[in-house]
Amino acid sequence: MRSIRAALAAETGLGAGNVLTTLVERDLDLDRPALTFDREVDGVPAGTAVTVRRLDELVRARAATLHARGIGMRDPVGVTASSVGENVLTFLALARLGAIPALVNAGVSPEITARYLNRVGVVTVLADAARRAALSSTELSTSALSGLTPVETLGTGDPADAPEPYRFHGDDPVAITHSSGTTGVPKAVAHSHSSLFAAIRHRLRMPKAQGIERVLSALPAPHAATLIALNLALCSGSELFALSEQTGRSVVEAIERWRPSGVFGFAATWSEMARTDLRGRDLDSVALWWNTGDCAHEAHIRRLISHGHRTVFTREGRVRLPGSVFIDGLGSSEMGHSHFHNTHTTETDRYGRCIGRAHAFAEPIVVDARGNELPHGEVGELATKSPTLSLGYWNDSVSTHRTRVRGYFLTGDAVYRDAEGYFYHVDRVVDSxxxxxxxxxxxxxxxxxxxxxxxxxxxxxxxxxxxxxxxxxxxxxxxxxxxxxxxxxxxxxxxxxxxxxxxxxxxxxxxxxxxxxxxxxxxxxxxxxxxxxxxxxxxx
Missing domain, CATH: 3.30.300.30 (ANL, C-terminal domain)
Structure with a gap:
C-alpha cells in the first residue's frame, strides 16, 4: 500500500484549498491523530488530539453555518481571532466553500485592522469577542460592520448540511494574508491554490524529513506559514500541535509538555527563547528547529542546537547524537515559502547571516536599483522567481507591479551571493x-x-x-x-x-x-x- 505522501504526490489537482477534503475522499488514514489546539474550540478541549475524520466533521459544521449565511465562492471574508483553532478551522471551512479568507493577526490595532479590511473589501468579518468589541468603534465599512459575526459560534452547524467541496483551479485565490505591517497598514497578499502548495508538492516527492513526525507550530496563526505547516502535516501523516501564543516561555513549556520532534517558528520566537533561561529545561525531544520569515541570528541558533538530538546514518547504522538540527532560510508572505535552506548542527559553521542555497523550486538573483543582476560578492536587493510566489497584492495593482521586474519579485532584502551559490542576508533595504x-x-x-x-x-x-x-x-x-x-x-x-x-x-x-x-x-x-x-x- 502506498504511503499518504506518495498517494497525494500523484494528485494533480491537489492544492492549499483541498488537502483535507482529498484525504477524506480518498479515505487516507482518517483515524490517525492529526491536530491539537492549545485552547478549547467547538467543544474540543484544549490539548486534545483531533483525528482527520473528526477534523473534517468540525470543518463541515462551520461550512454549513457559513453557507446558511450566504457565504460562497469568491467572497472575501475577514477573519480575526486570537485562538489558532478558530483561525485554522475557519480557513478550512471557507476553503471548502471556495470563499477567500482574509486572515488578520489579532495583534494588529483595531484602527489599522478596519482600514486594512476596508481596502480588501470583505463582505463580512468573523471575529472573536475581544476583536468584535474593538472593531465596533472603528470606521470599518458599514456592510462589514453590520456583518460582524461571532467566530466562536460557527461550529454549531450540522455537518450534514455542508455543501459539496468547491473544486479548485490552480490559479484560484485561496487565502489573503498580510505583510508584517511594521511601516503602517499591512499589504494584503493574495495566495493561490497552487502557489501556497508548491513547496509542499516539492517535499512530497522527497523522503520524509527527520523531525516532522510530531511538530509544534509556534507560527502566528493567521500567517501563510501556518497554512503551509497545516497542509504539510496533513499530507505527511504528521501530528501538529498549534500554539496561539509564540512567547519564548510558552514555547518552552509546550515542548516540555507535548514532547515534539520538531518546532516551527519565526526568528522572533528564537530571540524570545534566547532571553528565557533554558538551564534545566527539558528540550531533549526536539530533533529539528525550522525557521522561516526573517533569518535567525547565529547566537540564537547555537543556543538551540545545543539541546535535543539528531539521528545520523553511519556504517554501523542509525546513531543518535546529542544536539539538534536548525534549518534556517528567508521567506515572506509574498514569497509564499522560504526560498532558501541552511542546515546548522553543532558540527557546522556556515554563519554570517548565511541563508543558504536556494530550494530547487526557487530562482533567486541579486539586483541593483535598476533591476540589473549583480556579480558575486556585491550587495543588492534580492529578486526571486518561484511557483510559490503570491498572486500579488489584493486590490493594489500599483504595489504589485512595483515589486515585479522581468518576472522576479523584489523582496526588499539586502543580500549578496558568494561563488558557491550561498546567499547572505545583511539587512532590509529600508533599514540600511x-x-x-x-x-x-x-x-x-x-x-x-x-x-x-x-x-x-x-x-x-x-x-x-x-x-x-x-x-x-x-x-x-x-x-x-x-x-x-x-x-x-x-x-x-x-x-x-x-x-x-x-x-x-x-x-x-x-x-x-x-x-x-x-x-x-x-x-x-x-x-x-x-x-x-x-x-x-x-x-x-
Missing amino acids: VDLGGGKRLHTAMSEERVLNACPDVADCTVVAVRTGTGVVTDVLVQLDAAADPALDRTAAVRAALGEDVAATLREVVVVDDAQIPLGPTGKVRKVALRERYLADLGAR
Whole structure:
C-alpha cells in the first residue's frame, strides 16, 4: 500500500484549498491523530488530539453555518481571532466553500485592522469577542460592520448540511494574508491554490524529513506559514500541535509538555527563547528547529542546537547524537515559502547571516536599483522567481507591479551571493543607511556582530538615523538573565561594529522588552524606533 505522501504526490489537482477534503475522499488514514489546539474550540478541549475524520466533521459544521449565511465562492471574508483553532478551522471551512479568507493577526490595532479590511473589501468579518468589541468603534465599512459575526459560534452547524467541496483551479485565490505591517497598514497578499502548495508538492516527492513526525507550530496563526505547516502535516501523516501564543516561555513549556520532534517558528520566537533561561529545561525531544520569515541570528541558533538530538546514518547504522538540527532560510508572505535552506548542527559553521542555497523550486538573483543582476560578492536587493510566489497584492495593482521586474519579485532584502551559490542576508533595504563613500551601515548584520561579541547579550537592536550633521547610531541591548546590567559594553560593541559603523555610535543602552516596539508577528518596528530617536534628537 502506498504511503499518504506518495498517494497525494500523484494528485494533480491537489492544492492549499483541498488537502483535507482529498484525504477524506480518498479515505487516507482518517483515524490517525492529526491536530491539537492549545485552547478549547467547538467543544474540543484544549490539548486534545483531533483525528482527520473528526477534523473534517468540525470543518463541515462551520461550512454549513457559513453557507446558511450566504457565504460562497469568491467572497472575501475577514477573519480575526486570537485562538489558532478558530483561525485554522475557519480557513478550512471557507476553503471548502471556495470563499477567500482574509486572515488578520489579532495583534494588529483595531484602527489599522478596519482600514486594512476596508481596502480588501470583505463582505463580512468573523471575529472573536475581544476583536468584535474593538472593531465596533472603528470606521470599518458599514456592510462589514453590520456583518460582524461571532467566530466562536460557527461550529454549531450540522455537518450534514455542508455543501459539496468547491473544486479548485490552480490559479484560484485561496487565502489573503498580510505583510508584517511594521511601516503602517499591512499589504494584503493574495495566495493561490497552487502557489501556497508548491513547496509542499516539492517535499512530497522527497523522503520524509527527520523531525516532522510530531511538530509544534509556534507560527502566528493567521500567517501563510501556518497554512503551509497545516497542509504539510496533513499530507505527511504528521501530528501538529498549534500554539496561539509564540512567547519564548510558552514555547518552552509546550515542548516540555507535548514532547515534539520538531518546532516551527519565526526568528522572533528564537530571540524570545534566547532571553528565557533554558538551564534545566527539558528540550531533549526536539530533533529539528525550522525557521522561516526573517533569518535567525547565529547566537540564537547555537543556543538551540545545543539541546535535543539528531539521528545520523553511519556504517554501523542509525546513531543518535546529542544536539539538534536548525534549518534556517528567508521567506515572506509574498514569497509564499522560504526560498532558501541552511542546515546548522553543532558540527557546522556556515554563519554570517548565511541563508543558504536556494530550494530547487526557487530562482533567486541579486539586483541593483535598476533591476540589473549583480556579480558575486556585491550587495543588492534580492529578486526571486518561484511557483510559490503570491498572486500579488489584493486590490493594489500599483504595489504589485512595483515589486515585479522581468518576472522576479523584489523582496526588499539586502543580500549578496558568494561563488558557491550561498546567499547572505545583511539587512532590509529600508533599514540600511548610506554612510557615504560607497559605505553602508547594515543594521541586521551589525546586530549579528554585537550578539557574537557579547555572549551575555540575549538580543539587540541597532537604531541608525540620519540627522543634519550625519548618521547617529544607538545599540539597544536586552541582557541574558545572568548578565550584569551595570557592565559597560561600549568597547566590545564598538569593536564588533567595525571602524565605519563605530564612528557613528552614540551610546549602548540596556533596555527591557517593553522598550522595543514590535509588530503583530514579533518583528521589531525599526521605523517606529527611528521616528522616536529623530524626535528625541530634535528636542535636544
